[in-house]
Amino acid sequence: MTESLLQWLQSEHIGHIIKASILLLAGFICASMASRAVTRFFSKNFSQHHIVLFKRLLYWLIVALFVASALKQLGFSLSVLLGAAGVLSVALGFASQTSASNLISGLFLIGEQPFKLGDTIKVGNTTGEVLSIDLLSVKLRTFDNLFVRIPNETLIKSEVTNLTRFPIRRFDLLLGVAYKEQIATVRKILLDVADKNPLCLDEPNPMFLFLGFGDSALNIQFSVWSKRENFRDLRNSLQEEVKLAFDKADVEIPFPQRTVHFNQINNSLLQTQVNEGAADKT
Structure with a gap:
């Protein structure tokens, strides 16, 4: 058993495993450093909630790249993995078109920043305070303390009024x-x-x-x-x-009024008809 272990350690497999481990470790370190850089460089221009979303996206994107490199070192074929990922992406795309649309709309909202956390906005007939801005939807709290979830796609397609943007x-x-x-x-x-x-x-x-x-x-x-x-x-x-x-000051605020004028000729004709009717009865 000892000889088998020594042979395995001397083989090229251990070198690939060590390289893959180093790549994974380097990936997590680089992802952490990139997340800190996002906080440092974008804290003045973006809200805290947007910074958190950017950090998560960047972190897992960097980790995914290093994981792919590590798998390649271990002998996995990236073309097969990418092909499987492509087929899976197409299947998921057809199954979740609405979610994908909301996800893309959420990225546009984060970049455009028409409102931020704590703002009061009006979307259609709904008015409320922004509680959270997520990748799929925006959550509001109305003035009568109701929780409203609005999909990001609806916000992109609708007119949004920010009632608290200016001082x-x-x-x-x-x-x-x-x-x-x-x-x-x-x-x-x-x-x-x-x-x-x-x-x-x-x-x-x-x-x-x-x-x-x-x-x-x-x-x-x-x-x-x-x-x-x-x-x-x-x-x-x-x-x-x-x-x-x-x-x-005795200033009058009037209610709606209408003035009706009766024609004198029509009044005389009506009176004649009334008199004739009374004469016929006698």
Whole structure:
């Protein structure tokens, strides 16, 4: 047995095994170093979640290359392995076209970065906070505390609105006042309300727009800016303050009205027909 072991150790097989082991060890070391380099060089431009995904992809790609080299040292034919992998890839491709599409879309989302973790986005009729950005889907938490999973392919094909991308937001208040009101007076009241509200920003300035003559009112748009985190509070407080200011100044906010005019000739004809009918009965 000792002689057999010595013969085996002196054979070329042990050399191939040692080379393969060195390749595997070098592969794991290189993969670890590359992962650290991704963290160091991309930490300023990408979110932490994207960095983690990049690290995993790069790590296993490098390990796979070194494993293939190690198998070649052990005598495995890479052409056979690649052929089998190709057939398997085609089979999996037909079986999981949706998953592949979501995977590719996820890579586009990671590269484009239309939103990041913690942002509030709107996709179709769904609005929520981004919890995670994965290779197959994006997870959201809606304002009524529901968990929503949106496939990456849907995000690529749909219009996505990022509500928290920029530090300030504009609130547009659409309202109407009666035709008897003076536009200059209404403008002054609205600007005074914005000036007294601590959540309204002075820059950009509040904006007053006269939109035109409606069916029952003079249509007006009053736009004010606020910090992103104060937008909801501003929207609620500003509308209440405008209502109170209009009531104090006796400015009327009309409801839809219709004026009906009766033709005098038709009224006379109707009265004649009524009189004739009464005469026939007598």
